[in-house]
Amino acid sequence: MVHYMAEMFFKKAICSDDDLHGRDAMRMVFFTYGELAITLFFAVSTYLSIVHSTEDLSVRLYGVLCLIIQLLIFAFISFRSYHRSHFRDMYQRSRGMEISENSNRKIAAVIKHHLIMPNVFVVISALYKISSDRVHIGDPFTFPFMDVLPIETTSVAVYVCKYVVYALPVYLTQIEVCFLHVTYMYSTSIMKSHFQILEKQVEEAMVNKDEHKLMIAIKHHQELLKFFKEMKTVYEKPIFLIIVSCGLYIGLTSSLIIQVIQGFIHQILLGICIVSSLECALTIIIYCVYATNLYDLHDRILNALFQHQLLYSQNKSFKQLILIMMTRATIPLEFKAGSIFTVNMNLLVRILKFAYTVFNVLITSINHQLIKTAV
Numbered sequence: 174m175v176h177y178m179a180e181m182f183f184k185k186a187i188c189s190d191d192d193l194h195g196r197d198a199m200r201m202v203f204f205t206y207g208e209l210a211i212t213l214f215f216a217v218s219t220y221l222s223i224v225h226s227t228e229d230l231s232v233r234l235y236g237v238l239c240l241i242i243q244l245l246i247f248a249f250i251s252f253r254s255y256h257r258s259h260f261r262d263m264y265q266r267s268r269g270m271e272i273s274e275n276s277n278r279k280i281a282a283v284i285k286h287h288l289i290m291p292n293v294f295v296v297i298s299a300l301y302k303i304s305s306d307r308v309h310i311g312d313p314f315t316f317p318f319m320d321v322l323p324i325e326t327t328s329v330a331v332y333v334c335k336y337v338v339y340a341l342p343v344y345l346t347q348i349e350v351c352f353l354h355v356t357y358m359y360s361t362s363i364m365k366s367h368f369q370i371l372e373k374q375v376e377e378a379m380v381n382k383d384e385h386k387l388m389i390a391i392k393h394h395q396e397l398l399k400f401f402k403e404m405k406t407v408y409e410k411p412i413f414l415i416i417v418s419c420g421l422y423i424g425l426t427s428s429l430i431i432q433v434i435q436g437f438i439h440q441i442l443l444g445i446c447i448v449s450s451l452e453c454a455l456t457i458i459i460y461c462v463y464a465t466n467l468y469d470l471h472d473r474i475l476n477a478l479f480q481h482q483l484l485y486s487q488n489k490s491f492k493q494l495i496l497i498m499m500t501r502a503t504i505p506l507e508f509k510a511g512s513i514f515t516v517n518m519n520l521l522v523r524i525l526k527f528a529y530t531v532f533n534v535l536i537t538s539i540n541h542q543l544i545k546t547a548v
Contacts, residue, residue: 178284179359182352183267186253186260208345209250215342216243238446242346245418249349252411259403260356266400267363276362280355283459287351290452291344294445299336353411354459360404361463367397368470375474375498387494394474394501401506412460413511419453420524426450461521464508468517475502 223236253260371393378386426446508516 179267179280179355180264182356183260183264186257186264186352186356205250205254208349209247211341211345212243212247212250216240216247219243239342241418243342245414246342246346246349248414249353249411252407253352256407259407263360263400263403263407266396266403267360270363270366272359272362272366276358276365280358280362283354283358284351286455287347287354290448291340291347293448294343295340297445350415350456353408353415354456357408357412358459358463361467364397364400364404364467365470367393367400368467368474371397372470372474372477375477379477379495382491384491384494387491387498391494391498391501394498398501398504405508409508409510409512412508412516413513416457416460416510416516416520416524419456420527422446422453423450457521457524460508460516461518464516465518468506471502471506475499 219236219240223233223240371390374386374390374393377383378390426449510516514520
């Protein structure tokens, strides 16, 4: 399942007759442009509804959240289309390579999560509309608050069709986020498998003093550096956008709790934001943990070379090969998200500390509000 989904996502990014059959390529092209059109339409419609809105704070705030999400997805699709050639190279390098069973299970769990979550959001919104005594056929339609396609009708069929249209951005958002997660996790797992093979190649070459095997390991490592460079080109900007947006989203969700207590924000908006914030936290953990594991594997190869006694061998040609391998291995592997911060466990710790600080400030503010109310 994991390999099939990863291959399908890579083909979705490539959209080329050179790699796909004609019909498959056309389907992928139409799907990509359909995503762009729907996302752009809802972004423009949401912006216009916010500008001309006469609704309360809940509706306007929900509109801002929808607009940010649509712009983010539009950016992801644009990045993918722009880096099509890099995705093609990554796809070619990953073919025929297996990943560990542990990585398979984790990627499968992420895929299942993204298959379930859009249904949860759509069903909760539908149940909210059905169960609300204030909502009747003919009232302005909301999902669950905002109406960017104002149609006054008493026809149930029209409302159902309209609800399906409203649900499309939810599914497209989950598809794009799932695409980013799965391709990143799969590519990183492929790199980890290569590094494990490379580590064995270096160990065998050092034990047997085999110059030919060490030269093969050097070439293998050079190919891995090219693969990682392509990964950086493809993922650095999306990772930066998603980590920054996730951090802001988590902070916004925390601030909404006070607004709900004061009665300015509807509770269902807070519930949706809390579920989305948990997804955001999971996203940050995935990127930081996978990147750190990749760095550690690469560092193990360098440490093994430094610690091996053959480094001080009298065999000049073999020693020269070791120095070449060491020089290549000292090239740092780092995902610099937006060229601002390195994606690793330290970043995760800083984000958690920031979230903890915001949570403490929030609890203090709530306590003050409760004291004032009691007085």
